[in-house]
Amino acid sequence: MKKLSLLLSVVIFLTLLPMTAAASGIQVILNNKPIVFSDAQPFKKGTDVWIPLRQSAQAMGMKIGLTKGTDKVQLTDSLFRVSLRIGTNAAVMNEEQTVSYGAAAISKANRIYVPLTFFSKVFGFETAYDNDRSEVVIGLPKNFDDIFAPTIVEFLNTGAYQQLSDNYFDETIKPLIPVKALQAGWEQTIATAGNFIGIHKIQSNTNDTVNKEINVTLNFSKENVALLIHLNESGKIIGLRLSPLQPEAALPAGLTEEDVTVGTGSAYPLEGTLTLPKNATGPVPAVVLVQGSGPSDRDETAGSYKPFRDIAWGLAQQGIAVLRYDKRTFVYGKSFTPEMLTKFTVKEETVDDAIAASKLLKGDKRIDPSQVYVVGHSLGGMLAPRIDNEGGDFAGLVILAGSTRSLWEIIADQNADFIRAMDDKDPKKKANETWLAAEKIRAEKLSSLSDKEAIEQTLFGIPALYFKEMDQHGAQSLVSRLSKPILIMQGEDDFQVFAKDYSQWQEHLKNNAKASFKLYPGLNHFFVNYEGKDQNTVEEYNHPGNVDKQVILDIGQWINKQ
Structure with a gap:
């Protein structure tokens, strides 16, 4: 107010800002944050874009290991356990489901590479490659909220407060919400709202432009409670709040x-x-x-x-x-x-x-x-x-x-306001100013694009056809x-x-x-x-x-x- 997914989960009037301008070579943006590759670099071969696996996995918060004497690779975090072999195009999820992901994983100069389809097929991430900008965008999976929110609630309900903090909290929030405060908050909620029954509803706040916000309605025996989860661009929790929900308003008489x-x-x-x-x-x-x-x-x-x-x-x-x-x-x-x-x-x-x-x-x-x-x-x-x-x-x-006005003009103004409010000492401010100027130049050329060209390009992270078709009416x-x-x-x-x-x-x-x-x-x-x-x-x-x-x-x- 999405990369493609933003279209369905963020208010169009508010669009997420990229965190830095594009670098030389192929730039990879993961959850709105660029991955810095120190040695192995992404490359394009044929129709596939190849991504170095180690640094990508680490940027996702996953641990990566290679079994000695084999070509078996393991990726683990608190949600996923994935294993794959170099030279094959299938991965095993959580020791149960086998998923094919296109071209086989390869080893090059002692570095492991996977095709971009690995992230979409295995993890369900939204992926896109903009050839004009040499930019890969990898976003959260469509059903991320439905996976993430129940996991957080389960940790709270089972008393796994330390594990919740260790695995999901951003370092900046840990001192502000210590483990004892997590425990006290949940226990106080139970004391007031009664026994926990289950999750009633999960919904994203589509008005949050900078961070992701998930609103969860929890059913307790005495009353419902709202759980508000704030995530940063890396998918780490930077805010967690429990609060009683106002009772549903009654239909007025008459x-x-x-x-x-x-x-x-x-x-x-x-x-x-x-x-x-x-x-x-x-x-x-x-x-x-x-x-x-x-x-x-x-x-x-x-x-x-x-x-x-x-x-x-x-x-x-x-x-x-x-x-x-x-x-x-x-x-x-x-x-x-x-x-x-x-x-x-x-x-x-x-x-x-x-x-x-x-x-x-x-x-x-x-x-x-x-x-x-x-x-x-x-x-x-x-x-x-x-x-x-x-x-x-x-x-x-x-x-x-x-x-x-054109929708892209409003989005540009909103982003300009956001950038203007950034600290002048923040190195991201200049990068975002450069990015915004480039997006506005691209927007001014919208009318000259064919529908096919507009489908293949993005503007403010949204397929350009969305804006072009709207401008035509x-x-x-x-x-x-x-x-x-x-x-x-x-x-x-x-x-x-x-x-x-x-x-x-x-x-x-x-x-x-x-x-x-x-x-x-x-x-x-x-x-x-x-x-x-x-x-x-x-x-x-x-x-x-x-x-x-x-x-x-x-x-x-x-x-x-x-």
Whole structure:
């Protein structure tokens, strides 16, 4: 807000920064951090890229050993035990599963090399090679959260606090969370929440731009508890926090909710919730809620926020039906193949499903088909004009923290802010400045690329086709021609979408007499009013908060006046 995987696990508006500029030869980036090869170097031969195994394994935090008198190599860490032989193309995982990985491992100048496919086939890592930049990118496996989080919970539940610290904690965090504090925290949680039952849900925080964040909901006999795990770019824990979860809010009186399916009969049906005023008479106006980028549930859950639930309940209390649904990448993201993802665009990610949601509402006899509106947040706000134009055919549009600019421009600005805040003495700052300048030059050439070229290249770690296709349906030209009612809303404390984005909406809509604008002091990207610790960082989203009531009231009054 992915290398390819970033598309599905990080908010598009926030993109991870590489930690250094590219070096000469083939550069290998592992989990967003370059591997420094002291002697053996990666090389390309034919269609394969060959990676020195020892230093790669060490960068992954694994121990490597070679059995004397044999060609057998062992790689071990707390999650994996892998053995392979030089001259073969198969590895044995955890002494059980044999996995083939393409070309056979080789020995060259007393150094062991494996093909890039070794990392994808054996460990399930996301891998990509950019020939133009001579850069290999190796990222965490798609199911990393589902493997990593249960492991951490198991260590806590079995009292293996020392092993957890030794194997998973970054050295910088060990003095801050000593083993005794780990033990005290878990035992105190049990004393308060009751006996541990199991894991209820695992979800990544898609708003974290610098480090990976995993949110785990734990079931205890008395109450649920949130486990927050922060990882650095090397996959080591730099933060661990247990906190009671707020009880699920009760549906307000006078409302009713029912389960619906968006896209019934399609390849990707999506479960959703339709919120209705219980005592409404006659067909009522309705709203389709469209989420921001990244995989998102129907509530658009982000940290401690559930903004779409807040909006749905608040609008229904004003006599407006609201449809919210799980996003396609949230439901099906892990099933998408690498080939599918290379061609993945916002049309598949958001547009098609929002159009299906509009048609679902218009076919409901309880809904006034001439009064169906779209409320798009963040990327959903950017795409709302396109959704309307390509089949949504809404009565009006509400844009929450959206933009008419190219997505890559917003990402560039966000990265520039992040780099600007770095310490001038940090050697990574200059490298990142150089990287950002190079990415902006590449972005400016997007329109000249063919679709095939765009698929084969990346921009800000994302396949360039994603940006190119979106630019071909830019919001700016659609908005300038728009004559329908449109309401633009922006929080002044939003550090993901900027004041100039709000101003540009005003400029593009200056000839639309039906355009309205609302700017809210003190509200952040999710229209929550927050002051305190972690303010103006993604961490502030972890502090409980709700969408400001005035914002929801303003949306409802605007719709009811149309």
